Amino acid sequence: MLRRVIVVGASLVVSALVNAIVMAPAHAADAPTTTAATDSTPSTTARVTPGKPTSNGGGPSVSLVVKEIAVGSTVSIRLSDFTAKVLTVTVCGNEGRRGSVDCNVPDAKTVEVPSDSKVFLADFIVTKPPAPCPCIIQAASDRFDEVAVAAFTLLGHPIAPVVDSGKGIIPLQVSIVAEPADDGLWARARTSLAGATWYDVTVILQNTSASVLQGAAIAVEVGRNTEDSIRDVAFPKIDDIGPRGTWRETVRLRLSSPVYGTYVWRATTTAFGLSTTATTTTKNQPTLFVVLAGIFGLAVLTLVVRLTFHLVRRLLRRRKRPAIVSPPLT
Structure with missing residues (x-):
């Protein structure tokens, strides 16, 4: 027996x-979610790498052959160097400095990026944005980690001085991804035994405005739920993020044993006295x-x-x- x-x-x-x-x-990781902006004061650590280039060169770009366009006209836009499979193209007033509130989101167009070409053309119907000009056409990926803009004149649409983000509006999007570090079979076996586990934690910040974003800060922590905090995740300092630029940083964190069940990872970024939070979860069985x-x-x-x-x-x-x-x- x-x-x-x-x-x-x-x-x-x-x-x-x-x-x-x-x-x-x-392990399993759920899709990141983002909460609305709330009043806050900066109080954390962080660091920056140069933002992903926009239409100014070196990265994703969008351009127009015609610079003066009437509302309702169909124009051909040139898109290049996007790695995303799907893009959203929309018209924004106020240079899009306040994010989606300046853009005609309901009339935005979804464009599929061909896999066999880095440069392609797409037809787009120019609609009226909710904000006065200066106007731009914006092309962005779903996660806003690739964004490019092109300025143009919208005939017949009012022009007003550019207004920066005001109270209650933060031109910054944040997302967080946490994954177990791929350190080989022994590390996986240790994790499967509920032992200490290393995680790669990536935070992505997207400046949704057409101006430089300064003085942003970020705080990242992990806990058993949204109210709990087991560890703080130290990120380097954030430098200035350029217009439509992206800040991305990955750090490695070790969770002590026993590592089991669900962990909630939270990234809170602060700018202009306002904060926004993104969360994601990991599960270890x-x-x-x-x-x-x-x-x-x-x-x-x-x-x-x-x-x-x-x-x-x-x-x-x-x-x-x-x-x-x-x-x-x-």
Whole structure:
């Protein structure tokens, strides 16, 4: 019986190793979500790398052949160097400095990027933006990590001085991604045993305005839920982010054992006295730990049953003493 338990246990261990280590890490990450801006004051650490270039050169760009366009006209726009598969093209007034409030979002057009060409043309119907000019045509990816703009004159549309972001509006979008670090089979096995785990945490900030964003700060933390905080994640300082520019930084964090269940990662960025928060979750199911614990429990149970069986059998033997036969009387 004990040999069978050992054989079955070994089979389960091998199966768990294949599933939990070789196939994939026992983690799952949910899509990031972002909350609305709230009043706040800056109070954290951070750092910056140069923002992704826009239509000024070196990166994604959008250009127009005609610079003066009437409302309702169809124009051909030239898009180049986008890596995203789908783009959203829209008309914005006020140079788009206040984000989506300056753009005609309902009449935006979705454009598919061809996989066989870095440069392509797309027809676009120019509509009236909700804000006065200066006007731009903006092309952006779904996550706003690729954005390019082109300025033009919208005939018949009013022109007004540019208004920067005001109270309650923050021209900054934030997203966060947390994934277990890919450090090989031993690291995956340790994670599957609920051991200490290294995570790669990436934060992306997108300046949605057409002006330089200065003085932004970011705070990142991880906890069991949105109200809990286990660790702070230190990010380097954020320098200026250019118009439509992107700031991206990845740091590595070690969570001490036991690592199991759901963890909520929060990134809160602050600018102009306002803050916005993005969250994402990771889940660790320590499969190998559960399997080994089950095998150990089964082995202990088997041992207890066998000892109990032997003890009961010994007691029964003692009670069953042979009968004494008297010699026959003569």
